[in-house]
């Protein structure tokens with residue numbers, strides 16, 4: 042008897058849609074086959090020639106019966122609409138990050154998935170499979186780091202040129218994308234932030250709109266955060282800075298983790314620092330430390346690993362590495378940092394989703410921005426994957 046295969050459709054054949062199609066056609070994900078693709082803009086002939094069913098619109102692929110599951114790889118707003126349409130049609134859904142543009146939309150998508158618990162709903166947060174973050178999570182979850190007191194991520198390594206923004210009419214506009222660096226590049230980092238440390242209870246964002254590029258959305262951000270247990274953090278990001286930095290530092294009561302330049306250092310306090318401070322007999326005494334370099338496999342995260350996990354979840358009920366509903370958290374963090382900056386005040390979480398949606402609608406309605414679009418030749422898009 043032949044083994045059951047999940048028939049996968051890809052909606053959106055831009056940078057990442059083509060990438061997903063590539064590894065699926067190469068057979069890198071077992072027990073599934075790419076059967077259909079949809080895109081209103083991309084040339085469909087080459088896909089037809091490979092034996093795939095092709096559609097000029099995602100909704101048509103969903104209604105076709107050619108797929109059991111879809112990967113939604115369109116601009117962000119359609120993650121919600123197409124994701125809901127696919128779930129309502131009884132298809133399993135993997136949405137690209139961010140799962141939606143704003144929290145209210147994310148909640149709509151999640152509600153559609155909750156109504157159909159027999160369907161698998163995943164989100165493409167492949168960074169969760171990166172060995173470096175897996176190691177950090179293990180150190181935190183096992184208590185090695187003690188209680189987290191401070192989180193700092195300088196993630197200014199998302200450099201993008203002017204032509205990048207001009208390469209798609211939807212990019213970096215309130216109407217087409219709904220945000221900038223926080224919503225396009227940072228969902229991965231914000232997902233890792235909450236995956237490692239949980240959700241903060243307060244965010245104060247400072248977002249510069251079009252600081253480095255001719256765009257109307259944020260491309261330079263500093264966000265201060267507080268957690269319910271009094272831990273604090275700063276998340277700093279930019280698409281305009283070169284060479285840029287990618288440095289993650291997490292301080293706990295039992296030590297400090299620093300991830301930078303492909304090295305993970307754990308400087309461990311022999312004694313919990315709070316205990317030490319309370320019991321030390323000398324004013325300038327410090328806990329003894331051990332410096333440990335934590336090795337990790339440097340191979341890049343594989344989107345295919347998450348897609349394999351999605352297929353395994355459909356066929357065997359394997360737990361998802363990145364369940365779709367957890368995608369609301371990075372959306373909420375991005376929205377909160379932007380909202381706080383726009384209103385000039387700290388924002389308490391949970392974020393008022395309706396208030397943020399109104400603010401975004403206001404930005405769309407008041408936009409006078411004229412988007413320049415240029416045709417860009419084929420570029421190696423995988424260079425955009427940052428760890």
Ligand SMILES: NC(=O)c1ccc[n+]([C@@H]2O[C@H](COP(=O)([O-])OP(=O)(O)OC[C@H]3O[C@@H](n4cnc5c(N)ncnc54)[C@H](O)[C@@H]3O)[C@@H](O)[C@H]2O)c1
Pocket residue numbers: 052053054055056057058079080081082083097098099100114115116117119137138139165166167209224225426
């Ligand atoms: N996980 C990752 O590493 C990763 C990397 C890049 C992009 N992304 C995400 O993937 C999404 C797409 O990004 P991109 O860079 O590929 O954009 P892109 O502009 O290159 O491609 C989007 C494609 O979707 C198509 N499309 C729009 N509406 C559609 C519809 N209704 N039906 C079918 N196709 C439709 C467009 O014609 C376009 O070809 C974004 O949300 C982005 O955040 C994720």
